[in-house]
Amino acid sequence: MEWLERNVPKLVLAPSFVAILVFVYGFIVWTAWISLTKSRLMPRYDIDGLGQYTRLFASPRWDVAMNNLYIFGALFIIISMLVGLMLAIFLDQKIRAEGVLRTIYLYPMALSLIVTGTAWKWILNPGLGIQDMVRSWGFESFTFDWLIRPEMAIYTIVLAAVWQASGFVMALFLAGLRSVDTEIIRAAQVDGIPTHRIYSAIIIPTMAPIFLSAFIVLAHLAIKAFDLVIALTNGGPGYATDLPATYMYAMAFSRGDLGQAAASAMIMMMVIFAIVVPYLYSELRPRRDQ
Amino acid sequence: MTSNTMLRWGLYAILTVFALFYLLPLFVMLTTSLKSLEEIRTGGLLALPRAITFQPWLEAWSSACAGTQCEGLRPFFWNSVLMAVPAVLISTVVGALNGYVFAQWRFPGANLFFAAILFGCFIPFQVVLMPMARMLGLLGLAGTIPGLIFVHVIYGIGFTTLFFRNYYVTIPQELVRAAKVDGAGFFRIFWSIFLPISLPIITVSVIWQFTQIWNDFLFGVSFSGPGSQPVTVALNNIVNSTTGVKAYNVDMAAAIIAALPTLLVYVVAGKYFIRGLTAGSVKG
Numbered sequence: 354m355e356w357l358e359r360n361v362p363k364l365v366l367a368p369s370f371v372a373i374l375v376f377v378y379g380f381i382v383w384t385a386w387i388s389l390t391k392s393r394l395m396p397r398y399d400i401d402g403l404g405q406y407t408r409l410f411a412s413p414r415w416d417v418a419m420n421n422l423y424i425f426g427a428l429f430i431i432i433s434m435l436v437g438l439m440l441a442i443f444l445d446q447k448i449r450a451e452g453v454l455r456t457i458y459l460y461p462m463a464l465s466l467i468v469t470g471t472a473w474k475w476i477l478n479p480g481l482g483i484q485d486m487v488r489s490w491g492f493e494s495f496t497f498d499w500l501i502r503p504e505m506a507i508y509t510i511v512l513a514a515v516w517q518a519s520g521f522v523m524a525l526f527l528a529g530l531r532s533v534d535t536e537i538i539r540a541a542q543v544d545g546i547p548t549h550r551i552y553s554a555i556i557i558p559t560m561a562p563i564f565l566s567a568f569i570v571l572a573h574l575a576i577k578a579f580d581l582v583i584a585l586t587n588g589g590p591g592y593a594t595d596l597p598a599t600y601m602y603a604m605a606f607s608r609g610d611l612g613q614a615a616a617s618a619m620i621m622m623m624v625i626f627a628i629v630v631p632y633l634y635s636e637l638r639p640r641r642d643q
Numbered sequence: 644m645t646s647n648t649m650l651r652w653g654l655y656a657i658l659t660v661f662a663l664f665y666l667l668p669l670f671v672m673l674t675t676s677l678k679s680l681e682e683i684r685t686g687g688l689l690a691l692p693r694a695i696t697f698q699p700w701l702e703a704w705s706s707a708c709a710g711t712q713c714e715g716l717r718p719f720f721w722n723s724v725l726m727a728v729p730a731v732l733i734s735t736v737v738g739a740l741n742g743y744v745f746a747q748w749r750f751p752g753a754n755l756f757f758a759a760i761l762f763g764c765f766i767p768f769q770v771v772l773m774p775m776a777r778m779l780g781l782l783g784l785a786g787t788i789p790g791l792i793f794v795h796v797i798y799g800i801g802f803t804t805l806f807f808r809n810y811y812v813t814i815p816q817e818l819v820r821a822a823k824v825d826g827a828g829f830f831r832i833f834w835s836i837f838l839p840i841s842l843p844i845i846t847v848s849v850i851w852q853f854t855q856i857w858n859d860f861l862f863g864v865s866f867s868g869p870g871s872q873p874v875t876v877a878l879n880n881i882v883n884s885t886t887g888v889k890a891y892n893v894d895m896a897a898a899i900i901a902a903l904p905t906l907l908v909y910v911v912a913g914k915y916f917i918r919g920l921t922a923g924s925v926k927g
Contacts, residue, residue, distance in 0.1 A: 361829040362748035365740050369800055370756060376778075376797045377763040380771040387773070396777075440661060443654055456913060457662045460669075463909035463916065465858035467875045468902040471882050472668040475675065475891055476688065486688040520665065524917055577767050580860040584879055598861075601769045606865065611773060618769040629765045633758075 381622070388615035396611055405616040415617065418595040421507050425596065426575040428511045429518070433571055434564070436515065437522025442552060444523070445530045455527070458520035466517065470584025473513040474500070503593035506586050510578075510594060513585055518574060522567050529563040530556060565632065572628050576621060597621045676700060676896035683891055699892035703900055707893050709880035712869070716897050719877035723857055723904075726788050726873055730795035731852040737796070738803020738848060739841065743833055745804065746811035747819050757808070764801040771798075772865055779866055786868025794866060795856045802855075803848045806919070810844040811837060843915070850912055851919035854905050874901045 357364075391401045409415050440458060444451055461469065476482050479498040487495040499505035533556050541551050579598035586594040588603070595603075597617055605614035675683060676699050677692040686693070705715040712718075745757050775794060776785070784790030814837070822832045863873040872880075878901045882894045909916050 358828060362744045363750060365829075366744050366753075366756070369737060369741050369760070369804070372797050372800070373760055373763055376771065376775070377766060378759070380774040381766065383774040384770050396773075436661075440658070443658055446654060448654070448658065454658055454662055456910075457665050459913070459917065460906065460909055461665060462920065463854060463905045464902050465860065465875050465878075465905070467858075467860050467879050468898045469668070471878065471894060471898040472672050474882070475895065476668060476671055481683060481891070482688055489687055516665065516668070521920060525921060528921060573765065577769075580875070583860070583864075584882070587883070598767070598769055601772075602861075602865075605773050614769075614773060618767065618772070621767045622770045625765060625767055633761060633765070 384615045384618055387611055388619045390612060392611040392615070394609040394611070405612040406620075409613060409616045409620070412613075414592050414595060415597075415600055417592055418597050418600040418617075421594060421596050422576065424507055425511055425514070425578065426572065428508075429514045429575050430568060430571045432511070432515045433519045433522050434567060436519040437567065438526050438557075440519070440523040441526035441530055444527055455524070458523050460520070461517045462521045464517070466580035467584045469513055469517050470581050473509065473516070474585050477509050477512075500586065501590060503590045506590060506594045510582060510585055514574075514578065514581055517581075518571065522571070525563055525567050525570075526560065529560040533559055569629060569632050573625060576625050597624075672895045672899055676703075676892050676899060678892055680888065680890060680892060696892075699890065699896040700900075702890070702893045703881070703896035707881050707890070707897060708884045709872075709877045710869075710884065716874060716877055716881070716900050719872050719874045720900065722788060722867075722871055723874040726791045726795070726871075727853055727856045730792045730799065730856050731849055733792070734796045734799035734803050734852055735845060735848045737800050738805075739807045739838075739845070740833070741800065741804040742807025742809075742811050743837055745808040747814070747816060747837075748829070757804075760801050760804055763798075764805065768798065768861055772861075776865060785866065786871055788871045790866055791862060791871065791873070794862050795852075795859070798862075799852050799855065803852060806844055806848045806851070807841075810841070814840075846912065846915045847919045850908055850915050853908060854916065854919075857905050877901075 386398065386400075387396055388405050389400050389402065390397045391399075391404065444454060448454065477497075477500040479485070479496075479501060482497075484495060484497040487497070499509045537555060538551060541555060546554075577598060578596050579602065582588060582594055582596055582599050588595045588599045597620065601614050601617040601621065604610040604617060671688060674690070674692055677695045677697070678686065679694065679696050679698070682693060703716055705717050706713055707715045709716075709719070741760075745753060779785040779790045779793070782790075782793075784793060818836060819832055822836060827835070857873075858875060859873070860875045860879070863876045864879075867873060867876060878897050881897050
C-alpha cells in the first residue's frame, strides 16, 4: 500500500510513457527499418541497405517535391514574417479598432486547410474567379491562371498559406512588441530618436527569440504541408505542386510503394529535426538548471 | 502636423487593405453559397447575390455527393463530433495528470521523459502513418471512429501535457509539501488544490485540441473508412466529386459548414485560442 502511494506519480505517467515509446519512437524505428528494405506493397524486414534512398534521390517526382519545398518554404516563411511583422508594428501605433482588426487578421488560423484550399481554389480558378472578374471589367487580355500552369501553381499554394498563417505571426510579434520595456522606449522618445530608428535599433533586436519561434513554427508548417496542397491543386497539374508530404502519401496509400514512402518520411523527419533539435535543446537547457 | 495626419491615414489604409484581404475568401465563400449556379456563371466573383437562395446549403448538408455517397455533409459532420468530443476530453484529462506529475511530483528521469514527449510533438506524422495503419488493423480499429479517437489521443497528449506542465510549474512546491504533511495524497491534492485553479488552462487545452482534431485531414484520410470519414475528408470529396455539374455554390456552403464549429470557437473564445497557439510555439 505504501509502495503504491509512493509510486502513484509514476503509475499515472506509465500509460503515456508506453504510448509515446511505442507509437512515436517504436513507429519511427519501424519506418526507418522499412526504409532500409526492399518493401513494396507489403513490408519486408530483411535489411537491404540504402537502395530506397538512392531510388528516392533519382526520382524526378521527388526532385520536384523537394524543389517545391524550397520555393514554398522560403517564400512562405519570408512573406509571412514580413507581413506579420509589418501588421504588428502598424497595429502597435495606438490604432482604433485594434481588437477588431486583430480578430480579422487571425481568424484564418482557426480554419481547416481543406476549407482554405477550397475557398482559394474557387477564387483562383481562371474560368469564373479573379481572371474572369477582371476581364469582365474590360481588360479582355488579363490572365491570372497560375492554378493551372505547372510552373506557377506552387505560388498559389504560397498565397493561400500566407493568407492562413501570417495573422498568427502578427499575433506572436504583437505580443513581443508589447513586452518590450516601455521605459527604454520612452527614454528614446525623449531623446528625440525617430520612431523608425526606435524600432530598428531597440525594439526589433530584443525580439530575436520571437523571430526564432516564428521561424520554427512556419518551417514546421511548411515541411508538413499536406492538406492545403490536396485541397488546392491535389499535387497537380501533373505532379507540379507535389511536396514531400504528398509524395509520401501517394507512395504509401495509392502507389503501394512502402519502401519509398518510408524513405521519404525519414527525409522529412531529418529536415524537421535539423531545424527543431537545436531550438528544443536551447529551450530545455536553462530550465534543467533551475 | 499635416504629414503626421497623412501618415495616420496611410496607416489605416494599409491596415484596412489587409483586413479586406483576410476577409475576401470568407466573403466570396458566403456570397457564392447564396447564389444560384446560373447567377454564378453570369455574375462577377465579388457581386452580391441578386436572388438569395438557401438551396445550396440544404444540398451541402443533406444531399451533395461525396464520392458515391449522396447524403451531404451531415453524417460526416456527426462523425467529426463523435470523434472530436471524446478525443478532446481524454487527451485533456491525461495531459492534466501528466502535467501535474511533471510540474509537482518530479522523479529521477522525469525530465528526460518530458523531453521525449516534447520531441514527439514535432515529428512529421508521415513517419508514423504506415505503422499506425497496420497497428489499427491489428487492433481491429481500422476505418472506425474509435480508431481515429485513439490516434488523436496518442498524438495529442504531447501538447496537452505541455500546456498543463507549464501552467502547474508556476505553483509553489511548498503548497504540495504542506498538503502532504497534512496527509493528503496525490489525487486529493490534485482534486482540491490544482483542479479548482485550472479553468483557464483547461479552456486553452480543450480549444487547442478541438481545433486540431476537427481540422485534421491527414489522419482522417489515412485511417477512416467509408462510414467513419470526418467532415474535412468529406468536404474534399464533395469538392472533387466529378459526377454531374460542378456546383460551386454547394462546395462553398459545404466549406462554411465544415468551418463553422472552429470559427465559432474562435469568435467566442479567441483569447484562449491565441494562448494555445503561442503556448504551442513559444515553449514555456
